[in-house]
Amino acid sequence: MSPTTTGTDLRAVAARIAGYVRPTPLLRIDGLPGIVFKAEHLQRGGSFKSRGAANALLGLGGGDVVAGSSGNHGIAVALLGRALGVGVTVVMAEGASSAKEAAIRGLGAHVRHAAGGVAERDRLAREHARRTGGRVVPSSDHELVVAGQATVTLEVLDDAPDTDVVYVPTGGGGLLAGACLAAEQHDRPVRVVGVEPAAARRYARSLAADRPVRIPPPDTIADGLRAQHPGEVPFPIIRRRVDDLVGVTDEEITHAMRLLHGAGIEAEPSGSVALAGALRHGFPGRAAVVVSGGNNHTRKATP
Template identity: 70%
Template sequence: MTALPTRLGLADVRAAADRIAARVRRTPLLALDALPGILLKAEHLQHSGSFKVRGAANAMAGATADEIVAGSSGNHGIAVARTGRALGVPVTVVMAAGASADKERAIRSLGARVLRVDGGVAERDRQALAHAQRTGALLVPSSDHELVVAGQGTVGLEIFDQAPEVDTVFVPTGGGGLLAGVCLAARAARRPVRIVGVEPAGADRYARS
């Protein structure tokens, strides 16, 4: 498979920061005695409980669609549902059969509709795309979307502003949106920065692939 060239750059991440400033929190870097020399970006304090709201808010800003649809295992769906409620746009979240019931309840509590589908992540995303094509809804993917990546990259902008001497940033790999966004944001750093994607040792699908 040939990789497609991206049009994204640092300017897109900075534009995202301006666009979503009123909808996200600037989260702190935390120092823990148990981890000397390491700072933790406290995105658990973010609206909706994760960094996902950054990408969702950037992708949905100014949306004129009558409906928004997203495939999600949970956190992205919560972020899209929360943003959709704030914008007054109906949201449908497609979840795989094995996704968390607690996350589904959280999504529903924000007023979104949830569609459960058999199969895993690939089938979930296929069904979300099919729903968008069938209904005209705006599809907001969890990772593979330029505005989502730029929005997630605002995590990196904050890190490099809050800790200008940082030389290594460890980023969860996940679907790749946060990792790609932080790589873009690293161009704003005042010194060369090493970006390391990490994943659980027992679920290292990207390292193996």
Template identity: 65%
Template sequence: MTAPTLRLGRADVRAAAERIADHIRPTPLLPCQPGLRLKAEHQQRGGSFKFRGAANALLGTPATAVVTGSSGNHGIAVATLGARLGIPVTVVMAEAASQAKAAKIRDLGATVVAVPGGVAARERHARDLAARTGAFLLPSSDHDLVVAGAGTVTLEILTDAPDTAALFVPTGGGGLLAGACLAALDHPVRVIGVEPAACRRYARSLAAGHPVELPPPDTVADGLRGQRPGEVPFPIIQHRVDDLVAVSDEDINHALDLLRRNGVNAEPSGAVAFAGALRAGWHADTVAIVSGGNTTPKGLP
């Protein structure tokens, strides 16, 4: 198979890091178990890594109004930034999305539109709404600037811990995994995507050689319910990812419990990479990304 031609590279991730430096919070690597550390993106502004991609896109694109589709964390990030920049934001969410996250988005001053169906229906509605209103459509993962911004997570990891040998990355829409692949283009680190077993859209798409769409999945990882790989992330992941592993909801809940008992207030989606490391095993110099920590006071997504 011919390797895909990439229109993005590590230089785009470095440019994103410079653009968003005054807006994001560098996050630490936390010791977890022997040979394994956690990249603490649950401590990021907005409660997740999504703040990085949203900031890169909004700072890099003139916009007077924004429409986005989100399971929650991307919407929180865009709403937070929109309030800071004086840009009205509308977030389209599936009806089954986290109501706690929807409430947080409204509290930040954004409009929430709930639609029936899964992520695919949500994205179609967001596209139509942006087209009708002339607003800037800001996808949660399927956008060059969003992917490059997400790549700054891995850029930080490889700067702080250049000997990292393996990196476990939670995988939903694919923006974080694609960003990791870009940041690691010239680094020997093994990049391992971790998908909920109920929605292995990237594993199945890579096997097919093209993006395929799955039915709306049921998984505790509410931020990783994407049904189809994005057109921007897919060729990057196809070109660079070393492995994709699956974790069950039982695996995710077990990892979540271990994290919380050790003071890491992750949400279920944020525990997926750690669950992947627990299931697949790791050796020395391994990092798992804790991608988010937007939870209710009772610890529910």
């Protein structure tokens, strides 16, 4: 059984990665009472992905790494690789953000392209790692990555322990699985709600079928949430603990992003998905919304 299903010490994980990530604040927006926003767009590398990347690279030891990424995970791995003196190759799928690719290259990583969706991207990343002897660092489907992402919700519940519900954007599932782990270790009940783009409901469909379901490459503005199937590590954690899954349209995501930008929170579309879900859901009680990233084309990812 995976260590992430048997009580990973998330405090130890947080201590391990502390020198490579920053604690992010909880923000509030006038006109949206009862919600706090976990500002992972202010994280190193511009997204929560730095947490899982740090835990994975520190836990796996030395040697070059290969990552399949829509952008933010690649930025995070490239940033950590540069800090640790590790060579990084990032494989990006067709339609990935050119601005994020430029950021990855600017951090010294090599970029390769896959002529297909996320599934083809990840296959090529594994193939490249086998050919070169590199280690694969998945964007979500790895015990160390999930445990690193769990520190997002761990911080939320430390800073706002009376939180009733946490809304989490959901792609590959690492952030949502991490939220589930943190909620299990909290000393009072907290609901965990995953939010998926309506065109990419791989977790909702998989939970309904009680088995992992693969979907075609989805078309959604949320470029970081285009995973085609649940990860082997996140799926059983999410199946065991998640309270609800919500689907939101691109129009709802765009509306949420405009609300965030109007309040000075420079979220990208994927980072706005959780708010879109909270608005659709009605955010009963004290709600926390994870703003997972802010690497817009107008904003450069920074260390």
